[in-house]
Amino acid sequence: MRDKLALYFILGSTNTDKNLETILQDAIDGGITLFQFREKGLGAKIGEEKHELAKLLQQICRNAKIPFIVNDDVELALELDADGIHVGQEDEDAQLVRKKIGSDKILGVSAHSVEDVCRAMEAGADYIGLGPIFPTTSKADAKEVQGVKVLKQIRKQGIDIPIVAIGGITEHNARDVILAGADGISVISAIASASDVKNATARLKGMVMHGVK
Template sequence: MNINEWQTYLVTAASRSAGRTTPEVVAAALDGGVDVVQLRDKARTARERYETGHRLRELTAAAGVPLLVNDRIDLAAAVDADGVHLGQSDLPTSVAREQLGEDAVVGVSASTVEQARAAEDAGADYLGVGAVYGTDSKDVSDDRNGVGTDRIAAVADAVEVPVIGIGGIDASNAAPVVDAGATGVAALSAITAAADLESATVELAEAVADV
C-alpha cells in the first residue's frame, strides 16, 4: 500500500447520499477509480456502521482498495479495516497502533502547521488537512473552515508524510489543492451527492491526475 498514490479519497456520508446506501455509493466510486475509502457515516449507530463496514470491507478488498474507519479504532478492528482516521480530539495515534498493529494506516486531521508536525511526530502515516474551501459537513470553528490552499502548501512544506486536502473539494477546484502540495484530495458530497456517482469519481480523479 503506497499512500503517496492516494489521489482520490472518498469519505462516506449516508445523510448526503440522495437515498442511496453507503455500499451503493462505494461500489460506484470504486468503479470510478477511487483510491481509498473512509467509512464515516457519523449519523448512524455503531451497530449500523459495523454492518456497513463489513460490506465495505468486501467491496474494497475485491477492488484492492484500502478501507479506513473514521474515529473509531474499535470499529476499524471489528471490520478488519486497513486503518483509522483520527481527529484532534480522538484517541492518540499510539493507541491506534497498539490496537490495530504496526502495519495499520493511521491518518490524522490537522488544520495548522503545529498540529501537522505534532501528528507526524506521533507517527501519523498521512494528514487530512482542511477544511480547504469550507464545508458544512462537519462541525468546525471559523478558523478551521476554509483554510485555503496556502495552508496546504505550508503544511506540505513542514512535514514529510503525505497530505490529503479535504473540505469543499470537487472536480472544479481540486487541482489547486494538489498544485499546492497535497498528494490527493478527499471528497464527501462531491461524490456521495452526485447524480452519477461513477462519473463524479472519474471527473475528480481526472482533475487531480491532470495537475
C-alpha cells in the same frame, strides 16, 4: 501511501439518502483510490447496525482491492481487521491509537496547522488529512477554512509526509490543491451528491492526475 491518497472518498449513511453500496461501487468504478467509512452526525447508525454496514462496504472495497479506513472507531477497525483508521484532533490521541492498532495498519490524522502536522508525525501518522481547504457543508463541526496557503506553508518547511486535502474540494479546484502540494484530495459530497457518481468520480480523478502533471 501517496498513490493511495490520490482520490480519497469518505462516506456514511448521514451523507446521502441513496444506497451506500451502490454509491461506493460506482465511485470505485470511477477511480477512487481509498475509502473511509465515517458514520457520524445526527441519525448515524450505532452498534450492530453500524457494524453490519461497515462490513458490507468493507467487502466491496476488498473485492476491488481498495484500502478500507474506519473513522474514529478503533474497536470497529480492529474487529473488522480494517486497513487502517483515521482520527481527528478531537478524537482519541493518535499516539495511543498507533499503539492499539500496531505498525502494520494505516494511521491517518486530521490536521489544521503546521503544529498539528508535526504532532501527528511524532505520533506515527502515515498520512495527514489537511483542511478544511475550502468551505464545506459536509461537516457541521468543520474548522476555519485554511485555503491552499497552509499546504504551501507545510511544503516550504520541508515537511514531506503524505497529505490529502479535504474540505469543499470539487473538480473546479482539485488541480489547485494538488499544485499547492497535496498528494491527493478527499471528498464526500462531490461524489456522494453527484447525479452520476461514476462520471463525477472520473472527472475528479482526471483533475488530480492533471494537477500531478
